[in-house]
Amino acid sequence: MTTMKQIAQRVGVSVSTVSLVLNDRDGGRVKPHIAQRVRDAAEEMGYQPNALARSLRTNRTHIVGFISVEVATTPYAGRIIQGAQDALSELGYLLITVNGDDDKAVEGEIRALKRYGVDGFLYSAMSNRVVDVPESLCSFPLVLVDATDAENRFPSVEPDEFRIGYDATTRLIEAGCGHIAYIGCLQPMIAQTGRAEGYRQALADHGMRFDERLQCDVLNNGTALRAVEELYDAQRPDGFFCFNDARAWYVYETAARRGLTVGRDMSVVGVDNHRVFAETFSPQLTTIELPHYEMGYWAANRLVAAIGDRGVDEAQWPRMTAPLPPLDATSPAKVHCTLIEKESVRGGR
Amino acid sequence: MTTMKQIAQRVGVSVSTVSLVLNDRDGGRVKPHIAQRVRDAAEEMGYQPNALARSLRTNRTHIVGFISVEVATTPYAGRIIQGAQDALSELGYLLITVNGDDDKAVEGEIRALKRYGVDGFLYSAMSNRVVDVPESLCSFPLVLVDATDAENRFPSVEPDEFRIGYDATTRLIEAGCGHIAYIGCLQPMIAQTGRAEGYRQALADHGMRFDERLQCDVLNNGTALRAVEELYDAQRPDGFFCFNDARAWYVYETAARRGLTVGRDMSVVGVDNHRVFAETFSPQLTTIELPHYEMGYWAANRLVAAIGDRGVDEAQWPRMTAPLPPLDATSPAKVHCTLIEKESVRGGR
DNA sequence: ATGAAAGCGCTAACAG
DNA sequence: CTGTTAGCGCTTTCAT
Numbered sequence: 001m002t003t004m005k006q007i008a009q010r011v012g013v014s015v016s017t018v019s020l021v022l023n024d025r026d027g028g029r030v031k032p033h034i035a036q037r038v039r040d041a042a043e044e045m046g047y048q049p050n051a052l053a054r055s056l057r058t059n060r061t062h063i064v065g066f067i068s069v070e071v072a073t074t075p076y077a078g079r080i081i082q083g084a085q086d087a088l089s090e091l092g093y094l095l096i097t098v099n100g101d102d103d104k105a106v107e108g109e110i111r112a113l114k115r116y117g118v119d120g121f122l123y124s125a126m127s128n129r130v131v132d133v134p135e136s137l138c139s140f141p142l143v144l145v146d147a148t149d150a151e152n153r154f155p156s157v158e159p160d161e162f163r164i165g166y167d168a169t170t171r172l173i174e175a176g177c178g179h180i181a182y183i184g185c186l187q188p189m190i191a192q193t194g195r196a197e198g199y200r201q202a203l204a205d206h207g208m209r210f211d212e213r214l215q216c217d218v219l220n221n222g223t224a225l226r227a228v229e230e231l232y233d234a235q236r237p238d239g240f241f242c243f244n245d246a247r248a249w250y251v252y253e254t255a256a257r258r259g260l261t262v263g264r265d266m267s268v269v270g271v272d273n274h275r276v277f278a279e280t281f282s283p284q285l286t287t288i289e290l291p292h293y294e295m296g297y298w299a300a301n302r303l304v305a306a307i308g309d310r311g312v313d314e315a316q317w318p319r320m321t322a323p324l325p326p327l328d329a330t331s332p333a334k335v336h337c338t339l340i341e342k343e344s345v346r347g348g349r
Numbered sequence: 350m351t352t353m354k355q356i357a358q359r360v361g362v363s364v365s366t367v368s369l370v371l372n373d374r375d376g377g378r379v380k381p382h383i384a385q386r387v388r389d390a391a392e393e394m395g396y397q398p399n400a401l402a403r404s405l406r407t408n409r410t411h412i413v414g415f416i417s418v419e420v421a422t423t424p425y426a427g428r429i430i431q432g433a434q435d436a437l438s439e440l441g442y443l444l445i446t447v448n449g450d451d452d453k454a455v456e457g458e459i460r461a462l463k464r465y466g467v468d469g470f471l472y473s474a475m476s477n478r479v480v481d482v483p484e485s486l487c488s489f490p491l492v493l494v495d496a497t498d499a500e501n502r503f504p505s506v507e508p509d510e511f512r513i514g515y516d517a518t519t520r521l522i523e524a525g526c527g528h529i530a531y532i533g534c535l536q537p538m539i540a541q542t543g544r545a546e547g548y549r550q551a552l553a554d555h556g557m558r559f560d561e562r563l564q565c566d567v568l569n570n571g572t573a574l575r576a577v578e579e580l581y582d583a584q585r586p587d588g589f590f591c592f593n594d595a596r597a598w599y600v601y602e603t604a605a606r607r608g609l610t611v612g613r614d615m616s617v618v619g620v621d622n623h624r625v626f627a628e629t630f631s632p633q634l635t636t637i638e639l640p641h642y643e644m645g646y647w648a649a650n651r652l653v654a655a656i657g658d659r660g661v662d663e664a665q666w667p668r669m670t671a672p673l674p675p676l677d678a679t680s681p682a683k684v685h686c687t688l689i690e691k692e693s694v695r696g697g698r
Numbered sequence: 699a700t701g702a703a704a705g706c707g708c709t710a711a712c713a714g
Numbered sequence: 715c716t717g718t719t720a721g722c723g724c725t726t727t728c729a730t
Contacts, residue, residue, distance in 0.1 A: 001723095003722095003723060003724085004723070004724070005723075005724095013700075013701085014700065014701045014702075015701090015723090015724080015725095016700075016701060016702080016703095016725080016726080017699090017700060017701075019724065019725060019726085020700090020725095023725085026699095028699085029699065029700085030699065030700075031699065031700090034699090034700090048460065048463065048464050049464060049723090049724080050405075050464065050466070050722090050723050050724070051464040051465045051466070052401050052404050052405045052410070052465065052466055052722090052723080052724090053405055053706090053722070053723035053724040053725090054723075054724055054725075055401050055706095055724090056399075056401045056402055056405055056705095056706050056707070056708090056722090056723080056724075056725095057705080057706050057723085057724050057725045057726085058706090058724085058725070059706080061401070063465070077427060078426060078427060081446075082448060085446075085447065085448060089454070089457070089458065089461075094445060094461055094462075094465065095445070095446075096443060096444070096445050097430075097434075097444075097446055098434065099431060099434060105438070108438070109438065111397065112438075112443055113443075114397065115397050115398060115399065115400040116400045116401065116412070116443065117399070117400070117401055350707095352706095352707060352708085353707070353708065354707075354708095362716075362717085363716065363717045363718075364707090364708080364709095364717090365709080365710080365716075365717065365718080365719095366715090366716060366717075368708065368709060368710090369709095369716090372709085375715095377715080378715060378716085379715065379716075380715065380716090383715090383716090398707090398708080399706090399707050399708070401706090401707080401708090402706070402707035402708040402709090402722090403707080403708055403709075404708090404722095405706090405707080405708075405709095405722050405723070405724090406707085406708050406709045406710085406721080406722055407708085407709070407722090408722080
């Protein structure tokens with residue numbers, strides 16, 4: 001590893017000059033031609049700054065920690081992480097990911113991250129819900145991903161849940177469905193309440209009455225299928241908006257058991273959460289994809305802004321499907337979700 | 350952040366003494382009672398060592414880099430990473446994961462990791478095959494995971510592919526299958542050749558003739574289903590060993606189209622690679638699970654051993670399904686795979 | 699415009 | 715047994 005000292009000796013200047021030049025802080029301070037010689041030497045000698053030494057001095061590591069709950073149970077964690085990684089990489093940061101599934105272990109990991117002087121943290125929950133942020137993180141720059149702080153102290157990046165419900169329901173209405181059910185989640189998560197509200201609002205906006213018998217909130221367990229079957233037999237809905245793909249599967253199964261086909265005898269729009277079902281039955285399921293990558297990307301940008309290094313550049317975010325929220329590092333951001341058309345909606349496209 | 354200096358001042362000793370004590374290098378070198386006072390003070394003041402400063406001095410960061418190819422396309426990357434993470438956490442190391450899908454980008458990431466002085470690298474490919482290790486890694490301690498170095502210069506941790514083929518085929522034979530097909534992979538990966546060999550050897554050991562018409566290597570694309578259907582119609586095998594769950598799906602579909610049921614009319618053992626199918630049809634599919642977590646765990650241990658910090662403690666590896674390979678940091682290791690019984694094998698269990 | 703010097707927090711060689 | 719000293723590679727005043 002070449003050091004600044006070696007460059008300084010080679011060029012015949014002092015380390016300070018080298019430092020100045022190599023950090024682009026020579027502005028009329030170092031004679032251009034000598035600056036050039038420094039740069040050339042650095043290039044030639046393959047100089048790589050020693051990040052450790054720099055960090056020790058500057059109290060800034062350009063490393064951020066990512067604490068991800070349920071990373072083991074969902075295949076989407078990787079996408080969020082990838083989004084964050086890409087953003088951070090562009091901004092000259094490094095990401096250290098730790099699994100937050102084990103409350104005990106995570107405290108240890110957080111301490112380790114702090115020993116290495118991370119500049120801030122990303123905290124994600126994999127499905128939008130209210131979380132208790134570990135106390136040990138509170139004094140650091142922190143951005144939540146797909147989660148909301150119980151006490152609303154931290155910025156977060158989440159899917160626009162209301163809009164998911166609204167768009168999905170509207171899509172069904174536009175396809176001609178007149179009797180639309182919502183198969184929801186019994187746990188009171190933000191994702192559930194937001195989507196349910198969007199569902200109702202869409203009904204209202206299209207002059208359709210909300211009938212609570214058409215809303216069926218279930219846990220993802222044995223009784224769910226029966227509940228969906230009962231709903232179907234009693235109400236005969238022609239359209240289903242499903243909280244996630246696990247719920248969509250119940251509809252699919254209900255249909256199959258009655259000799260019916262999704263996409264012909266009924267329409268389904270589901271949010272793709274667990275991937276399993278979505279991939280297997282994707283041709284038959286109109287899906288709303290959660291923008292995991294984008295959430296990670298956006299959250300990382302937020303975090304870096306909060307760390308105070310650089311702002312967020314809207315132009316550099318080609319993947320956003322909707323305009324960015326205002327560049328305010330403190331207010332929560334909603335991320336728009338895309339509806340992916342498949343063949344499951346009657347009269348689709 | 351409390352520093353050693355502060356502790357030293359409080360206790361009234363020098364920094365060196367504090368350093369000695371806090372690193373447990375006081376052995377008859379520091380008077381016990383004063384050592385105790387140092388420890389107490391450290392505890393009281395919530396001392397956390399500054400890893401950066403230490404690393405700058407010792408030239409050892411206790412950080413390792415994980416380069417994972419195809420992290421985006423498989424849900425199992427997370428498990429390998431988790432295994433590595435857990436092992437490293439036990440050993441006092443931190444893991445920085447980067448995506449190796451983009452050859453260009455990965456070089457940049459590697460440089461970044463080097464700037465931060467990582468002690469070594471893990472390199473994984475997600476499906477056992479021969480890889481070209483980036484030149485930039487070669488001068489560092491390196492362990493491959495689920496991959497083999499083309500030039501065999503580096504230790505690797507891989508599934509025991511031969512044994513997968515052997516065990517799967519044996520299981521089918523024991524279930525009474527007399528006409529066993531192998532649906533393999535057309536790409537010449539280690540996983541493919543090893544499993545095919547295991548398949549043939551198992552046949553031979555049970556006095557069954559290998560018939561090449563029963564081996565059908567396909568790509569995972571449109572023509573594969575037809576090939577499997579043709580194989581079935583021509584050969585009428587009663588057992589299938591499938592390279593992965595994508596291949597198993599072709600058998601499942603072939604059966605379904607003929608009104609047949611896996612587990613009754615034929616037996617299937619498949620290796621679970623992509624998860625999608627395996628989760629959806631798990632009741633009908635006897636599965637061989639690749640020990641992703643274990644590979645990560647074991648590889649990380651290897652790497653740390655190679656870095657020269659600590660050896661590997663066999664007793665601390667409860668998850669191994671087979672005896673550990675000898676504790677030699679240079680020779681490749683094979684990891685045993687477990688066959689998970691489901692209902693798909695006729696006469697099973 | 700450039701260099702000397704101090705210091706980030708820690709470790710390690712060497713005195714005493 | 716304990717303290718002094720030097721220095722890891724870099725940034726940052728402060729002189730010159």
